[in-house]
Amino acid sequence: MHPTFPLYYVGFEVGSGFAGLKLLPADGLTLVQDLVTLPSFLADGDIVTLLKGSDPHAKLADVLQPSDYVLSLEDHTYFLGRLLAHGTHSHNAFNDERRYWSEHAQVLLLCLACILIPERCFELRLVTALPVSLYERTRRQRVKQALSQQYRFSFNGRSREVIVKCGYVAMEGQGILIHCGDASSQQAVIDVGERTTDLVAAEGQRLLIPLCKGEQFGVGQLVEDLQQLVWRYKRKLSIEKAHALLTAYAHHQPYPSIPTGASSLPDEEIMQVITGSLKRLARALSSFLIGTWNVEGAPAGTQFDKIYLGGGGAYYFEEVVRQALQECHIVTVPDPEHASICGYAELAASLDEDRWEEAP
Structure with missing residues (x-):
């Protein structure tokens, strides 16, 4: 230092x-x-x-x-x-x-x-x-x-x-294990982010690489569908405003007003687009989970004692995950969108001094 x-x-x-x-x-x-x-x-x-x-x-x-x-x-x-x-x-x-x-x-x-x-x-x-x-x-x-x-x-x-x-x-997603997981059990993470969904599996904190996999889908597809909806009114919707609409949907709050000229974007159209997007992505996510964590002779995911759900997409896909992995112990982590970076910071603070001396 x-x-x-x-x-x-x-x-x-x-x-x-x-x-x-x-x-x-x-x-x-x-x-x-x-x-x-x-x-x-x-x-x-x-x-x-x-x-x-x-x-x-x-x-x-x-x-x-x-x-x-x-x-x-x-x-x-x-x-x-x-x-x-x-x-x-x-x-x-x-x-x-x-x-x-x-x-x-x-x-x-x-x-x-x-x-x-x-x-x-x-x-x-x-x-x-x-x-x-x-x-x-x-x-x-x-x-x-x-x-x-x-x-x-x-x-x-x-x-x-x-x-x-x-x-x-x-x-990606390993930070959730560090922040919320333990040192010995068979555990896994579903990290649904903006553009990627990452599945991380570990024995304690040691990664089980064959059971870790990622795909390019996430909340970003919901954002894009909302942007396309607003574009029909010849308007542009920023990522921040799209996320404000999604947050309102997830927490059952009134939608922010999105001007479309003389009026505002109708609530029923917002709801229709979000629910349609979630339904489409639900099929892909379910297939991804079941296919990655398939267990011969037992329900998918049951090789794990606990599965943590995190990332910003946890707010929208929790029910999909629970339906796909019905026999598993699913835990949605607190403040899921921040759990990974909190875990990375905790890991940084725990590393030996030799690790920092070796850093490039």
Whole structure:
């Protein structure tokens, strides 16, 4: 550790819809906020253009509003958060596996950390994850090498210096095992995320690789169907607003108003699209669960003492999971969308000092 840099243990997920970061300060102090999520999109930014409509003497900090983030790294400026609409070429690199070890991941990590950490200089000791479908030695090493660096950059107009050491690259969903599981039983995780659903199996905390599998479906398909619905009215629906509709559906709350010109999007159409999407995805998810965890002569999934359901999709697919694995002990974890990054942070804080000295 740098002698003057505050140290934080970190759980981090790049995410395909939302990136997330959880902090555990090494000094044990309680933070006002220790967890943050952000749309996992970057846009190319131009600070000069951003300042054009303001006072001629205004500085960047003068024009930024809450949830506006500007990060400049290696002669490139990115807009994040609410500033995405003010940039160009907004993307989340979903179809590129390099997103987990490219500058895309670096920028998201640094931005999330700077949102939470006030110090100009600090050190992060990090655990992050790869989807099951990408989980192998070479890619894990690429992630560790790409993220483990000493960064000098600016965030919202203020210079920062951050040392990052990546001590371990987990399997997506493994954080739920760390956060909620135990040390000895046969256990598994169903992690339904934005774009991927990962099945993780373990004996205690040791992964059972043949029973781990991932597929590319998740909450993102629900978001896309809602966006298509709104597009029929010649309007665009942001990911954030689509998630607000889904959250209202899951918690039986009134839907936020979505303007469609002179009126608003009808509640019955929202309900129809969401229920139709869930029905379609339910068949795929059920087949995936049963096919992966099939047991000869016994119901699927019964080789496990307990199965944990997590990820943002837990709110929408709990009944589907319970129907598909009727004979299993299913536990929907508290705050399922954050359970994985909490587990990664806990793992980071528990790793031996030698692991950090070996970090690239």
